[in-house]
Amino acid sequence: MKMRLVFAAAALLAVSVPAFAQEEEAGAEVETEALEPEHFHFHFEGPFGTFDTAAVQRGYQVYREICSACHSMEYVYFRTLGQQGGPFFDEEYPNPNDNPVIKALAAEFQIEDGPDDFGDMYMREGRSSDAFPSPFPNPQAAGAANGGAVPPDLSVITKARHHGPHYVASLMSGYTDAPAGFELQPGLYYNPYFPGRAIAMPPQLREGVVTYGDGTEATVEQMAEDVATFLTWASEPKQQTRKQTGLAVIIFLIVLAGLTYGSYRAIWRNLH
Numbered sequence: 437m438k439m440r441l442v443f444a445a446a447a448l449l450a451v452s453v454p455a456f457a458q459e460e461e462a463g464a465e466v467e468t469e470a471l472e473p474e475h476f477h478f479h480f481e482g483p484f485g486t487f488d489t490a491a492v493q494r495g496y497q498v499y500r501e502i503c504s505a506c507h508s509m510e511y512v513y514f515r516t517l518g519q520q521g522g523p524f525f526d527e528e529y530p531n532p533n534d535n536p537v538i539k540a541l542a543a544e545f546q547i548e549d550g551p552d553d554f555g556d557m558y559m560r561e562g563r564s565s566d567a568f569p570s571p572f573p574n575p576q577a578a579g580a581a582n583g584g585a586v587p588p589d590l591s592v593i594t595k596a597r598h599h600g601p602h603y604v605a606s607l608m609s610g611y612t613d614a615p616a617g618f619e620l621q622p623g624l625y626y627n628p629y630f631p632g633r634a635i636a637m638p639p640q641l642r643e644g645v646v647t648y649g650d651g652t653e654a655t656v657e658q659m660a661e662d663v664a665t666f667l668t669w670a671s672e673p674k675q676q677t678r679k680q681t682g683l684a685v686i687i688f689l690i691v692l693a694g695l696t697y698g699s700y701r702a703i704w705r706n707l708h
């Protein structure tokens with residue numbers, strides 16, 4: 437009797453242990469929780485951080501040549517690029533609407549305008565007063581062209597996502613092959629930084645896909661960092677001026693506190 441019990445227990449163990457192990461293995465394969473973004477060293481972070489103009493310009497180039505094919509930035513106007521603190525600011529043109537570089541950048545885009553006298557909409561070259569347009573006439577068309585997912589407007593994307601620029605840079609440089617066992621629906625791509633790890637945006641950055649004017653090597657990480665820098669600048673173009681004003685205000689307050697204390701001492705010196 438005892439013997440039989442031992443056999444039964446051993447048999448049960450023999451059957452259940454491998455099954456349990458297998459289950460655990462399968463569980464590890466289908467990890468779908470997003471990874472924490474990598475930490476990038478951005479020049480603009482911290483209370484004294486400033487935007488590296490060359491990086492913002494390179495990031496603009498990446499947005500222009502790659503991302504703008506699917507993503508609008510409808511709250512960012514071309515002229516903002518030429519304002520003080522913008523990547524194409526030129527002291528010769530304090531009014532960015534006069535800046536020929538800005539005019540040329542805007543003119544590269546086609547903007548829908550109208551209606552004309554016949555009630556028809558028409559396309560024209562962009563002007564510095566226009567915003568970065570959507571390449572699709574409406575969200576339905578955008579979804580139809582992207583397997584049902586609508587590419588979001590990127591005007592404030594670094595503010596709209598947790599870990600902002602670190603997330604965007606990780607997402608853009610983080611595509612890998614799906615691990616064995618991960619079920620990827622057709623039209624989706626594996627990206628461990630995206631919630632659910634399956635994203636409808638195909639990988640965008642390949643080494644050398646842009647040629648930087650300043651000679652910087654266009655590695656995937658470099659482009660991801662640059663475009664995240666540009667998008668952060670775009671989400672708050674006045675950030676730099678705001679930080680500088682804040683610093684000036686703090687210095688002023690310190691000097692004022694010193695002066696106040698000095699005059700307090702001077703007034704009371706002879707009254708004690």
Ligand code: HEC
Nearest residue numbers: 502503505506582585586587588593604635636637640663
């Ligand atoms: C071929 C079209 C296409 C291009 C080009 C493209 N994207 Fe996307 N992007 C998409 C689509 C579609 C989505 C929505 C994905 C989803 O919800 O699964 C998306 C989503 C995103 C998101 C949001 C992810 C989230 O957390 O919701 C970011 C950020 C983004 N793209 C950045 C970029 C950047 C930066 C570039 C240029 C380097 C770029 N995209 C180029 C199609 C594109």
